[in-house]
Amino acid sequence: MDGVGEREEHYGNAVHLAWTPAMNWLKTHGLYTTLRAHGTAVGLPSDSDIGNSEVGHNALGAGRTFDQGAKLVNNAITSGRMFAGDTWREIVGQVRANDSTLHFLGLLSDGNVHSHEDHLYQMLAQAKQDGVRKVRIHVLFDGRDVGEKSAEIYVEHLEKVLTQLRSDSFDVQPASAGGRMRITMDRYEADWGMVERGWHLHVLGEGPRFPSLSAALQEFRKDSSLTDQYLPEFVIPDADGHPVGPIHDGDGVILFNFRGDRAMEISRAFCESDLPRIGRVRMPDVYFAGMMEYDGDLKIPNKYLVSPPQIDNTLSEYLIERKLRQYACSETQKFGHVTYFWNGNRTGYIDEAFEEYVQIPSDEGISFDQRPWMKASDITDATIQRMLSGSFDFGRINYANGDMVGHTGDLEASVIAVQTVDWMLRKLIHAAQQSNTILLITADHGNCDEMFDGKQDGWEQWESLSAKLSPKTAHTLSPVPLYLYDPAGHSRYQLRQEGTLTLANIANTALNLLGLESRELYQPSLITMV
Numbered sequence: 001m002d003g004v005g006e007r008e009e010h011y012g013n014a015v016h017l018a019w020t021p022a023m024n025w026l027k028t029h030g031l032y033t034t035l036r037a038h039g040t041a042v043g044l045p046s047d048s049d050i051g052n053s054e055v056g057h058n059a060l061g062a063g064r065t066f067d068q069g070a071k072l073v074n075n076a077i078t079s080g081r082m083f084a085g086d087t088w089r090e091i092v093g094q095v096r097a098n099d100s101t102l103h104f105l106g107l108l109s110d111g112n113v114h115s116h117e118d119h120l121y122q123m124l125a126q127a128k129q130d131g132v133r134k135v136r137i138h139v140l141f142d143g144r145d146v147g148e149k150s151a152e153i154y155v156e157h158l159e160k161v162l163t164q165l166r167s168d169s170f171d172v173q174p175a176s177a178g179g180r181m182r183i184t185m186d187r188y189e190a191d192w193g194m195v196e197r198g199w200h201l202h203v204l205g206e207g208p209r210f211p212s213l214s215a216a217l218q219e220f221r222k223d224s225s226l227t228d229q230y231l232p233e234f235v236i237p238d239a240d241g242h243p244v245g246p247i248h249d250g251d252g253v254i255l256f257n258f259r260g261d262r263a264m265e266i267s268r269a270f271c272e273s274d275l276p277r278i279g280r281v282r283m284p285d286v287y288f289a290g291m292m293e294y295d296g297d298l299k300i301p302n303k304y305l306v307s308p309p310q311i312d313n314t315l316s317e318y319l320i321e322r323k324l325r326q327y328a329c330s331e332t333q334k335f336g337h338v339t340y341f342w343n344g345n346r347t348g349y350i351d352e353a354f355e356e357y358v359q360i361p362s363d364e365g366i367s368f369d370q371r372p373w374m375k376a377s378d379i380t381d382a383t384i385q386r387m388l389s390g391s392f393d394f395g396r397i398n399y400a401n402g403d404m405v406g407h408t409g410d411l412e413a414s415v416i417a418v419q420t421v422d423w424m425l426r427k428l429i430h431a432a433q434q435s436n437t438i439l440l441i442t443a444d445h446g447n448c449d450e451m452f453d454g455k456q457d458g459w460e461q462w463e464s465l466s467a468k469l470s471p472k473t474a475h476t477l478s479p480v481p482l483y484l485y486d487p488a489g490h491s492r493y494q495l496r497q498e499g500t501l502t503l504a505n506i507a508n509t510a511l512n513l514l515g516l517e518s519r520e521l522y523q524p525s526l527i528t529m530v
């Protein structure tokens with residue numbers, strides 16, 4: 001149940017406002033607890049960091065937590081390792097030798113899910129110190145991991161840093177920008193058009209013009225329905241009307257997002273000469289580096305600044321060693337979550353002889369508040385068919401609704417999203433009873449459990465007040481529910497109550513439920529046999 005957190009408070013909580021007979025039934029007819037899904041418990045730098053799909057699914061699939069991108073990049077920068085490394089020195093060396101431009105492209109916020117603005121600022125200062133003369137910045141507005149209309153805050157931070165750094169020998173300026181759900185940050189090949197739009201903007205310098213980031217924001221704010229994730233794309237021209245930062249042969253390009261899912265396609269656009277999915281017009285010969293290696297198997301991209309967490313000994317690999325058959329299913333928007341993230345950020349099958357991955361195509365070109373049911377029914381149908389035929393020993397599926405609809409900030413649609421998921425649970429429970437399948441139901445992090453930013457009076461009348469309430473589009477700090485339902489009864493085991501329970505405790509639980517011993521390597525199982 002992607003993005004379905006467990007939050008006690010009723011305020012703006014779509015999970016409470018929804019009618020959820022299946023979840024209620026599970027609380028009394030199954031075993032129930034809550035798990036931590038944010039902050040240090042899942043490998044993020046601090047407990048003020050919201051959980052996210054990457055860290056959540058990594059923990060589920062690996063049975064333990066790893067220092068994640070956000071933390072690894074922080075460490076690499078503060079220790080000086082990043083700037084002493086080959087990639088940084090090569091890219092800076094190439095830009096200096098060619099007297100060319102160093103470009104930074106990425107999500108400008110402190111959301112710490114895909115990126116952090118501080119990483120950019122530290123790299124800018126270092127580039128200047130290392131003798132780079134010209135830098136251009138290609139900005140993606142966030143509004144999804146941070147306040148939905150908070151771009152001004154980050155633009156102000158950026159402008160302040162640039163003013164401090166700018167000098168006769170250091171020419172640094174923003175060059176292009178747009179909302180993260182409009183350009184560049186598509187994932188799982190759901191909409192290559194986003195990447196193509198981003199390419200035309202960042203690389204070719206083609207698009208609508210605005211004199212500055214703040215001028216554009218000022219104009220966009222006149223339309224109160226526009227939120228940062230969907231802000232239109234634009235380029236910044238010089239005094240003669242030419243774009244200030246198209247990307248040319250010999251330039252350096254650093255994609256400063258550390259998370260892989262939404263970084264993969266644009267990385268491929270810079271690195272793969274043959275990529276029919278988008279029209280690039282021209283492909284400059286640049287030194288391209290990612291903040292991280294986004295896919296270790298496919299080697300995307302070739303050059304990166306920080307090594308990703310080495311997630312090994314995953315649950316999937318272990319089950320395959322034991323010749324157990326696996327099934328993974330979601331719709332496009334979350335397909336990589338149950339495959340790529342689940343398997344330690346590796347794309348593709350581990351051993352196809354033992355695995356079946358099913359991807360249901362997501363709706364395209366709409367905002368999910370318009371279709372809050374998304375593809376849940378198709379996921380359920382595909383899964384139930386396999387439960388009844390007994391085609392797998394261990395399966396994992398992801399319902400995108402609570403998260404993707406939660407991100408739109410629409411409470412009413414989010415209630416429908418939760419009710420949709422609940423209706424699916426009801427069907428799965430019936431199928432479990434028919435097929436003697438054990439269900440473990442949880443979420444990777446919260447989202448739709450908190451739909452308003454800050455407490456606002458009179459919220460109970462949210463239907464009539466919605467214009468006044470400011471929506472919260474980001475994930476939450478809530479724990480997530482864990483329902484364990486075994487149609488054969490629960491008298492053989494109990495839920496462990498002691499210690500901090502996190503998503504990482506699930507892998508061993510699954511092993512135990514499959515009749516296997518716990519693995520020493522993983523966090524303890526949630527159940528003890530009685």
Ligand SMILES: O=C(O)[C@@H](CO)OP(=O)(O)O
Binds near residue numbers: 053
């Ligand atoms: O949409 C995304 O990229 C993130 C939020 O930034 O959500 P999730 O972690 O649930 O995929």
Ligand SMILES: [Mn+2]
Binds near residue numbers: 002003053054403444
């Ligand atoms: Mn998620």
Ligand SMILES: [Mn+2]
Binds near residue numbers: 003053403404407447
């Ligand atoms: Mn999300």
